[in-house]
Amino acid sequence: MVKTKHVPSPKVSLAFLNLLILAATVAAAAGSNGLDSPSFKTWRPWPFKKLNKPVVLMISCDGFRFGYQFKTETPNIDLLISGGTEAKTGLIPVFPTMTFPNHYSIATGLYPAYHGIIMNQFTDPITGEVFKRGLDPKWWLGEPLWVTAVNQGLKALTYFWAGSEVHKGSWTCPKGFCPHYNSSVSLEERVDTVLSHFDLPQYEIPDLMMLYFDEPDREGHSYGPDDPRVTNAVSRVDKMIGRVINGLKKRKIFDKVHVILLGDHGMVTNCECDNKVIFIDDLADWIKIPTNWIQAYSPVLAINPQWGRDVKNPAKKNAELVAKMNEALGSGKVENGEFLQVYLKEKLPERLHYSESSRIPPIIGMVGEGLIVKQNRTNVQECYGNHGYDNMFFSMRSIFIGHGPRFRRGKKMPSFENVQIYNVVAEILGLRPAPNNGSYLFTRSLLLPFW
Numbered sequence: 185m186v187k188t189k190h191v192p193s194p195k196v197s198l199a200f201l202n203l204l205i206l207a208a209t210v211a212a213a214a215g216s217n218g219l220d221s222p223s224f225k226t227w228r229p230w231p232f233k234k235l236n237k238p239v240v241l242m243i244s245c246d247g248f249r250f251g252y253q254f255k256t257e258t259p260n261i262d263l264l265i266s267g268g269t270e271a272k273t274g275l276i277p278v279f280p281t282m283t284f285p286n287h288y289s290i291a292t293g294l295y296p297a298y299h300g301i302i303m304n305q306f307t308d309p310i311t312g313e314v315f316k317r318g319l320d321p322k323w324w325l326g327e328p329l330w331v332t333a334v335n336q337g338l339k340a341l342t343y344f345w346a347g348s349e350v351h352k353g354s355w356t357c358p359k360g361f362c363p364h365y366n367s368s369v370s371l372e373e374r375v376d377t378v379l380s381h382f383d384l385p386q387y388e389i390p391d392l393m394m395l396y397f398d399e400p401d402r403e404g405h406s407y408g409p410d411d412p413r414v415t416n417a418v419s420r421v422d423k424m425i426g427r428v429i430n431g432l433k434k435r436k437i438f439d440k441v442h443v444i445l446l447g448d449h450g451m452v453t454n455c456e457c458d459n460k461v462i463f464i465d466d467l468a469d470w471i472k473i474p475t476n477w478i479q480a481y482s483p484v485l486a487i488n489p490q491w492g493r494d495v496k497n498p499a500k501k502n503a504e505l506v507a508k509m510n511e512a513l514g515s516g517k518v519e520n521g522e523f524l525q526v527y528l529k530e531k532l533p534e535r536l537h538y539s540e541s542s543r544i545p546p547i548i549g550m551v552g553e554g555l556i557v558k559q560n561r562t563n564v565q566e567c568y569g570n571h572g573y574d575n576m577f578f579s580m581r582s583i584f585i586g587h588g589p590r591f592r593r594g595k596k597m598p599s600f601e602n603v604q605i606y607n608v609v610a611e612i613l614g615l616r617p618a619p620n621n622g623s624y625l626f627t628r629s630l631l632l633p634f635w
């Protein structure tokens with residue numbers, strides 16, 4: 185790819201690129217019916233007095249499964265959709281489809297194996313250190329958007345985004361621009377605080393704002409995605425989007441701000457009462473697995489075998505363990521065995537991009553949609569919603585809507601993975617992106633060349 189490798193600065197490269205595209209657009213408009221030319225016709229230098237620079241306001245609704253928007257009236261989300269660009273069949277999360285890995289993939293454009301947050305919680309198989317959403321920078325690899333922004337002289341605001349409290353580069357999670365996570369802060373207060381930053385003097389308005397809602401994830405976990413209480417939470421999130429829209433309209437900048445509305449993953453019912461459970465102890469006739477080897481059961485089974493010192497070739501023993509487990513699961517004698525497939529991490533399907541990290545345990549089990557894995561039969565019956573499963577499942581998808589000057593009105597995009605978003609935001613803000621797993625061509629297909 186040509187990209188911008190040999191071009192000295194991002195501003196220059198962007199201007200240069202815009203010239204190229206302008207030329208191409210003129211040529212295309214001259215030679216066709218000009219379907220693609222409105223962006224050219226309406227082009228002018230940043231034309232808005234109230235806001236003379238591109239601003240991105242990204243809003244994440246945790247656990248907003250694709251399709252929730254059809255559960256009930258969502259007039260405000262609908263307004264963004266009709267006036268903006270939507271992933272028609274939803275945004276594809278990264279595997280595992282958990283909150284921390286996905287929020288940090290959206291922020292960095294990297295798959296979890298490369299940004300280091302491989303699950304919400306995990307033990308490093310090599311060092312034995314435990315990650316529990318801690319803020320030590322050593323866990324958080326890659327370069328999130330807020331760091332890219334401040335490193336290149338822009339201003340950023342984060343409101344509860346996973347990883348944003350970690351100090352990195354020029355980003356120190358500054359007071360007033362990066363509050364400490366506190367789930368008791370109402371959604372209204374979050375919205376109003378973010379909006380108040382638009383009242384700052386022009387040069388102090390953050391170029392990048394990232395806002396997090398913990399709904400409708402909470403209700404989805406507690407009651408499953410089909411419960412009316414989830415529908416209420418969706419309504420409530422829509423009202424918050426309305427609060428954002430009205431706040432921007434009141435300031436006469438609704439059409440000037442790039443609002444990106446998305447979610448980290450979907451939600452699926454997993455109910456023990458439906459007998460959708462796999463018990464590890466049922467494999468005992470083939471293989472016994474000590475409980476302290478198992479780091480996580482479901483939706484991702486993660487096994488870190490602790491072979492004794494006398495074992496000369498642990499890799500071979502791991503492969504044997506996987507083979508035995510799959511033999512048991514495929515025997516027809518383990519209840520629901522067909523819904524669990526176990527892999528050496530290097531052998532996982534490539535589309536998951538889930539092997540290139542020493543933090544990922546050597547053995548990973550892919551659990552069927554909505555299934556639960558447990559050690560043994562206990563009397564506790566769980567019934568709720570969950571996510572974390574294979575990102576191929578439609579139930580794990582979330583939403584993506586972009587609204588604002590660089591997003592076409594009423595456009596529908598095919599679904600795409602959330603690692604593409606980093607480049608999109610970098611392009612809107614004129615930032616030089618850090619290396620990531622998104623593609624530059626995607627950004628070109630999503631965004632209008634000019635505002």
Ligand SMILES: *[C@@H]1O[C@H](CO)[C@@H](O)[C@H](O)[C@H]1NC(C)=O
Pocket residue numbers: 366367368369370
């Ligand atoms: C969390 O937010 C609530 C509501 O705004 C507030 O009362 C409480 O003091 C906050 N807790 C901390 C630890 O800041």
Ligand SMILES: *[C@@H]1O[C@H](CO)[C@@H](O)[C@H](O)[C@H]1NC(C)=O
Pocket residue numbers: 475559560561
């Ligand atoms: C079931 O598994 C748990 C660990 O998950 C263990 O503490 C318990 O002793 C096991 N019970 C039986 C009956 O094996």
Ligand SMILES: *[C@@H]1O[C@H](CO)[C@@H](O)[C@H](O)[C@H]1NC(C)=O
Pocket residue numbers: 294295298537619620621
């Ligand atoms: C993802 O991006 C990182 C950083 O550029 C790179 O090292 C890695 O090879 C990429 N992985 C894939 C699957 O593209």
Ligand SMILES: [Zn+2]
Pocket residue numbers: 246247282283284401448449
């Ligand atoms: Zn989540």
